[in-house]
Amino acid sequence: ELKVEQNPLFLSMQEGKNYTIYCNYSTTSDRLYWYRQDPGKSLESLFVLLSNGAVKQEGRLMASLDTKARLSTLHITAAVHDLSATYFCAVDSNTGNQFYFGTGTSLTVIP
Amino acid sequence: DSGVTQTPKHLITATGQRVTLRCSPRSGDLSVYWYQQSLDQGLQFLIQYYNGEERAKGNILERFSAQQFPDLHSELNLSSLELGDSALYFCASSVGTAISNTEAFFGQGTRLTVV
Numbered sequence: 001e002l003k004v005e006q007n008p009l010f011l012s013m014q015e016g017k018n019y020t021i022y023c024n025y026s027t028t029s030d031r032l033y034w035y036r037q038d039p040g041k042s043l044e045s046l047f048v049l050l051s052n053g054a055v056k057q058e059g060r061l062m063a064s065l066d067t068k069a070r071l072s073t074l075h076i077t078a079a080v081h082d083l084s085a086t087y088f089c090a091v092d093s094n095t096g097n098q099f100y101f102g103t104g105t106s107l108t109v110i111p
Numbered sequence: 112d113s114g115v116t117q118t119p120k121h122l123i124t125a126t127g128q129r130v131t132l133r134c135s136p137r138s139g140d141l142s143v144y145w146y147q148q149s150l151d152q153g154l155q156f157l158i159q160y161y162n163g164e165e166r167a168k169g170n171i172l173e174r175f176s177a178q179q180f181p182d183l184h185s186e187l188n189l190s191s192l193e194l195g196d197s198a199l200y201f202c203a204s205s206v207g208t209a210i211s212n213t214e215a216f217f218g219q220g221t222r223l224t225v226v
Contacts, residue, residue: 044217
């Protein structure tokens with residue numbers, strides 16, 4: 001079964017600081033997805049990375065994909081409190097019918 | 112608002128009971144996916160329907176079943192409920208047959224508490 005691992009699981013950072021969340025997966029895939037989830041809320045799509053070397057940026061978040069290393073990163077620049085949430089990466093199955101989600105990274109940005 | 116509607120938002124029931132969760136996909140989406148989110152198992156894929164037909168099956172228990180109706184809404188039936196079934200159940204929808212080929216949108220979820 002495809003495994004997706006994220007680290008760290010918990011991240012507490014001060015406003016204004018930079019940090020990176022890592023997502024490793026166990027099988028070849030050219031597609032990786034990042035989602036954000038606020039407590040008790042649904043999953044909001046952040047980034048869709050569809051090829052090796054893909055890089056996408058939205059505001060203070062930037063995601064990249066290295067399919068050879070089976071690694072994606074979500075970089076946070078100059079964190080603000082509004083970024084506090086749980087972030088999930090997901091890889092699709094070979095058939096594309098389902099996502100395998102990572103364990104999630106719970107991010108808390110401290111003023 | 113993703114356009115995917117799930118009802119009810121909250122459900123509290125006793126062990127051994129049966130419940131039905133409902134999902135209305137976004138207009139025009141033919142695929143519906145069900146996911147379970149629990150503290151110990153994380154987000155797990157349960158089942159997918161495409162245009163009324165079962166398309167893919169994940170870690171869905173035999174006590175659970177689902178269907179998609181002609182109007183494309185879907186229901187997830189959970190029976191003989193156990194404490195461990197307490198979780199947040201999400202429905203997602205997409206246009207195509209594969210969740211990865213087109214953007215998928217998630218509903219707000221149904222929080223099931225089994226007491």
